[in-house]
Structures are given as structure tokens and as C-alpha cells.
Amino acid sequence: MNKDGGSGELTASVKDLAMRHGAVLVGVAPVERFDPLPPLHDAAPGGHHPRDFLPEARAIISIGQPVMNPVIDAPAVLATRELEMIPEHVRYPYFEALYGEVGHLVQDYMLEFIAQIIGQHLMSLGHEAMIFPTTGLHPHVEGMTDAEIWEGPASRGANKFSPFRYTFGPFSHRHAATRAGLGEFGYGNLVLTRQFGPRQRFNSIVTDAELDPDPLVTEPICRRCGLCQRACIMECITMRDDASVRDYRSVATIDRHAIFIDTPAKTDPTLCRRRREDRPDSPVRGDCVRACPVGGRSEHLPERLRRLIDDWES
Ligand code: SF4
Ligand code: SF4
Structure with missing residues (x-):
């Protein structure tokens, strides 16, 4: 029982508040999960x-908001086309910026805003709440360059430590989302929901209030097709039991029939971040998301991805 009358009533008020301010997915995990x-x-x-x-x-x-399909797909398609007003050398940064603005920044701010509103609501009822940034942190560290802050101590193969340096988020919203019953991790190292596949962003609020938990996912959502990994031009997503990529996240084996509350895969963030330096032909970020069939196949895709998906379907 809560100070304000009942966990069911409080849970409903939190969910209603989140939805009214723009969350489309809301779930609750007890801390024991x-x-x-x-x-x-x-x-x-x-x-x-x-x-x-x-x-x-x-x-x-756990709160989530989908990214609109054309916001994810159109920048990738347009970056491959000849355009009247954008010369070739500007196309990639221009469409990366478009995706970054309306496919990332908007959700990041909105989810932080919604978390703040929920936190204030809980506080007004006498509870404590902790809120977080939607994405990673980018601290200024005396004596370190931006690249040193971003990149791990070694790239894939040599790293026995985390490949992350100091840009990771303070709290994993993806792990909270699976524990709140909103979805399952996929082979692309992202959380998939039945409604939107990998096409959403999450944020989380931690509270001392007692809330009614949502059930965990019980049926697989990821189709285990591997398209996300094959779509990655940098080959930076691997399974955690891949013996050729050993680091602190490695595991001996993965039961591929289980529901993935924790991720079965890992992404080398340094390789992902360096994609344009290493592969000047690399697409606008997000092919690992575009290729995923969960939530409905997109038709507005660059030729390379369309071929990849067609081959898998045939
Ligand atoms: S954004 Fe691109 S480079 Fe990074 S993991 Fe996804 S497909 Fe690979
Ligand atoms: S592309 Fe296939 S394997 Fe990858 S996350 Fe989506 S369903 Fe799972």
C-alpha cells in the first residue's frame, strides 16, 4: 500500500501522465528484476x-517513444541519391544531421521531459524519484581529447576491458525496458517491441513508490534472422558467444530459444563511431535498425538493404 492510497491507483496515474505527455510505451519493473x-x-x-x-x-x-519510420528510412535513401541542392560531399553529413535531429534529439529531450514530469508527480505524493538522460554522457575531462573520451582503450580483439570510455549512460534504459515487460533484446543489441521492432527510444524513472509490475515478455520477439548483423557495414555487432571476439561481455554459450532479458549481442561502439573514417561509403547510421523485419518491413530503403532483405525472404 502507498502513502497515497494504493499501488494500482498510483500506477494508473503514472502511466496516464506518461501517455498524456507523449510516451507511447509504459511498463513497470519491480526492483527485484x-x-x-x-x-x-x-x-x-x-x-x-x-x-x-x-x-x-x-x-x-520504463517509458518509450517510437521514431517515425520515414525519419529512420528517408535520410538513408536520400543520402544515396543525386540531389539538385545538395552536392555529393555534403549529402552524408546533411542527412546524418537530419536523422540526428528528428530521430534522436527530439525523443531524447521528450523522454527526459516526461521523466521529469513523472518524477515531480511522485515527489508531490511524498515519494522519491531518480531520473536520467536518455542517451550517453559526454563529460569534459581535463587532459583528454574528445576522441579519447569517446573511444575505448583498444578496438575489437584486444580489449579485455569495456570498449566504452566515459560516454555511456548512467542507467541502461534497454535493460529496464525488458524488465518492465515492454520487449526483448534482439540480435542487433537493441530492444525490440512487438509494435515497433527496434524503432523506439527509452528512458526510465527509479522510485521508492510501490507500483504494480507488468508481466515479462513470454514469447520471442526477435526472429533470430541475423539481418541486423549482416546489414552492418562495419561488422561491429557480434553475438556474445562468438569465440573470435572476447571481452568482458563474452559468454560461453547462448540459449537461442530463451527470451532475452539481457542482450545476447554486443556492439563495438568505436567501430560504429568510426564508420565514416574507415568506410567512406558507409550509410547514414541505423542500417541495423532499418533491416529488422519486426514491426513491419519498410519498403523505402537503400538498394543494398532491399537486396539483403529480399535474399532473406526468398
Ligand atoms: S549504426 Fe551502422 S555501423 Fe553502427 S552498429 Fe548499426 S549498422 Fe553498424
Ligand atoms: S534483424 Fe532479425 S535477428 Fe536482428 S533484431 Fe531484428 S529480428 Fe532479431
Whole structure:
């Protein structure tokens, strides 16, 4: 029972508030679901568990907002076309910027705004709440260049530590989303929902309020087709049991029939970030998302991706 009358009533008021301010997906996880869970039994790294932010944490609210399909697909298609007003050398940065603005920044701010509103609502009812940025942090560190802050100590193969340096987010919204029953991790290292596949962003709110939990996903959502990994021109997404890519996230085996509450895959963020330097022909970011058939196949895709999906379907 809550200070304000009942967990059901409070849960409904939180969800209603989130939806009215632009969240399309809302789920609740009890904090116990942040204990290691099957199939991979991953523990949150030190400093990233809900109780690291709020020792009395009882529930985590996961909120999600889809990115519109043309926002994801059109920049990738247009970057491959000859255009009247945009010379070739400007096309890629121009459409990266378009995607970054309306496919990233808008959701990032809106989800932070919604989290702030939910946090204030909980606080007004006498509860504590912790909120987070939607994406990673980019701190200024004396004596380190931007690249050093972004990139890990070594690229794939040599890294026995995290390939991340100091840009990761303080809390994993993807792990919160699966624990709140909104979806399942896919082979692309993103959370898939039945409604939108990998095409959404998440944020989370940690609270000491008692809220009614949502059930975990019980049927696989990821089709295990591998299109996301094959679509990546940098080959930077690998399965965690791939023996050729050993690091702190490696596992001996993955049960491919299990529901992925934790991710079965990993992405080398340095390779992803360097895609344009290493491959001047690399597409606007997000082919791993565009190729995924969950949530409905997109038809407005660059030729390379269309061929890849056609081959898989035939
Ligand atoms: S954004 Fe591009 S380079 Fe990065 S993981 Fe996805 S497909 Fe690979
Ligand atoms: S492309 Fe296939 S394997 Fe990758 S996340 Fe989507 S359904 Fe899963």
C-alpha cells in the first residue's frame, strides 16, 4: 500500500501522465528484476543498479517513444541519391544531421521531459524519484581529447576491458525496458517491441513508490534472422558467444530459444563511431535498425538493404 492510497491507483496515474505527455510505451519493473535473471544472469555493473541511485528503490518505470519510420528510412535513401541542392560531399553529413535531429534529439529531450514530469508527480505524493538522460554522457575531462573520451582503450580483439570510455549512460534504459515487460533484446543489441521492432527510444524513472509490475515478455520477439548483423557495414555487432571476439561481455554459450532479458549481442561502439573514417561509403547510421523485419518491413530503403532483405525472404 502507498502513502497515497494504493499501488494500482498510483500506477494508473503514472502511466496516464506518461501517455498524456507523449510516451507511447509504459511498463513497470519491480526492483527485484534487477537481480541477475535468466538466461544470461547479467548483473548491473557497479554504479548502474537502481539502488545505486536510490537505496530504497522499489520500482522502475520504463517509458518509450517510437521514431517515425520515414525519419529512420528517408535520410538513408536520400543520402544515396543525386540531389539538385545538395552536392555529393555534403549529402552524408546533411542527412546524418537530419536523422540526428528528428530521430534522436527530439525523443531524447521528450523522454527526459516526461521523466521529469513523472518524477515531480511522485515527489508531490511524498515519494522519491531518480531520473536520467536518455542517451550517453559526454563529460569534459581535463587532459583528454574528445576522441579519447569517446573511444575505448583498444578496438575489437584486444580489449579485455569495456570498449566504452566515459560516454555511456548512467542507467541502461534497454535493460529496464525488458524488465518492465515492454520487449526483448534482439540480435542487433537493441530492444525490440512487438509494435515497433527496434524503432523506439527509452528512458526510465527509479522510485521508492510501490507500483504494480507488468508481466515479462513470454514469447520471442526477435526472429533470430541475423539481418541486423549482416546489414552492418562495419561488422561491429557480434553475438556474445562468438569465440573470435572476447571481452568482458563474452559468454560461453547462448540459449537461442530463451527470451532475452539481457542482450545476447554486443556492439563495438568505436567501430560504429568510426564508420565514416574507415568506410567512406558507409550509410547514414541505423542500417541495423532499418533491416529488422519486426514491426513491419519498410519498403523505402537503400538498394543494398532491399537486396539483403529480399535474399532473406526468398
Ligand atoms: S549504426 Fe551502422 S555501423 Fe553502427 S552498429 Fe548499426 S549498422 Fe553498424
Ligand atoms: S534483424 Fe532479425 S535477428 Fe536482428 S533484431 Fe531484428 S529480428 Fe532479431
